[in-house]
Amino acid sequence: MTLLEVEDLSVRYAVDDDSAVHAVDHVSFDVEAGETYGLVGESGCGKTTLAKSLIHLLDSNGYVESGHVWYDGTLPAWEDDHGEAKQAVIDDPDKPVRGDGKTDLAALSNSQIRDVRWRDIALIPQSAMNALNPVYKVGDQITEAILRHEPETPKQEADDRARDLLERVGIEPERADDYAHQFSGGMKQRAVIAMAMACNPDMLIADEPTTALDVIIQDRILEELEAIQEEFGVSILVISHDISVMAEICDRMAVMYGGKIMESGRTRDIFEETSNPYTLGLKNSFPTITEADQELVSIPGTPPTLRDPEEGCRFRARCPFAIEECHSSHPPMYDVEEAIETGRLVEAADQRAHRSACYRVDELDTIRTQATKEETWTEQTIESR
Structure with a gap:
């Protein structure tokens, strides 16, 4: 089953002289349920912009110019012209639901997309070092995410879930009472992964999950992601400049350059039957x-x-x-x-x-x-x- 379908998506950043940076240009790909899909390319190719645009986390000058992000999940209902909430078969591209029931995330309002984040699609941000609030205990930050999206959950139950999530990613439950500065780099990354899993989402977006970590910790983090996928059946969209990361964990992948996809397909095919000059050049630069x-x-x-x-x-x-x-x-x-x-x-x-x-x-x-x-x-x- 196709969980996420990105269709002809273009993302722009407005600049001071009324022009725009074409950060993502007519990109299309899809992610299956339970699949790990990778986006790889040099810094500045549009990988992170593409990922953030899926759940409306672009900077204030960023916007989706065109295209759709079709998602197969239980999402907030939209209201028709009479104020009646409904999920219906429609042909109007300005409405967020199409005939097969998939919802266009790009068409949701800011309040609606806030209900999607964490509950349906969660982000593991690029810099775990800066992703945790330094003045809140790590466990409290995970608890807060649970209570925001599941307000009916008792506080003690949310606390227990936070500790359980930390334990699942290899952190002792009692460390939930520690602050981020008391964690090592690898522990911070695990904590951010635990936070992303707080509401059992269907999809994780892992943006450069191994950046700034040594190779031993990198391997452990990738193993954690694979274990989470196997246990929970979650789909993972992995973003990295490191093509070796793609080879290790991705079922399929796409190679991006200059805001466009240059090559895509099964990971094995791309490595064994490389078919684009840019991908060939990228492979040459890795041992x-x-x-x-x-x-x-x-x-x-x-x-x-x-x-x-x-x-x-x-x-x-x-x-x-x-x-x-x-x-x-x-x-x-x-x-x-x-x-x-x-x-x-x-x-x-x-x-x-x-x-x-x-x-x-x-x-x-x-x-x-x-x-x-x-x-x-x-x-x-x-x-x-």
Whole structure:
């Protein structure tokens, strides 16, 4: 069952000169119930903006310009023109419910989305070090979240649940009476995970859950997320710049660059049958355990400015495989399997297919071979295209 369906979503940030930063540009993907889905890419590619837009946590100058965020869950009813609360089959895109019963989170009011957060979709924020209130006991912060969304719950029961949640993530229950500064970095991250699970949500959004942690603690945090998913059946949307995190825990993933998705599909397919120049470049910059003498190769140049993005493929200025067509328009998401089997470029209708935004998907053998060579990724090579 598809729990979350992001459809052609565009998110903008207004700036002082009346222009806008195109932070997320016509992005589509879906997340199945009980699945771990990953969004990976360089800093500034739009990952966190995309995640925050799903539950209305953008900065004050951020807004969803277009698109839908369809969610399959029990959400607050909307009112019709006569003030009657209802959930109905409708065709009007300005209303938050569509024919199959899914609700458009992007169309909910601020008061309605507050009821969705924590109860249906919970966020594990990017910096656990700053996510906890320093003047409240850690256990009290978890209790507060429970009582906000379940006001009928007795205070003692909420306190007991908070301690139980901390124990589930490997923190001694009595530490609920401690303050955040008394926790180590790894304990803070676990505490934030426990807080996110306070109201048994259907989905967790984990934004850079292993940032600023050493590799041992990173591994333990990822194990905690996997254990929570197995126990509660929760879906997890993982956001990271670390492609190795995706390989470890994600069932499917999408690679973002410049506000767009460049490649998406099953994690195994993306790693074993990499089909986009940007993904190939990203893989080159991370070490593998199978090649001890591997030379890491970085992608030359810098990500594009999204304030007034140029026409064409977002990655073309840094891509050694760009062709003339890349300058005119950004490529659609092509079906990789279809391109390999038939040599034809066909847009992928299925979100679950292995997809790549590249005009040269039908030339993958050549591109993959050249992408392994260090000289392919020099500024001189790219400038000479």
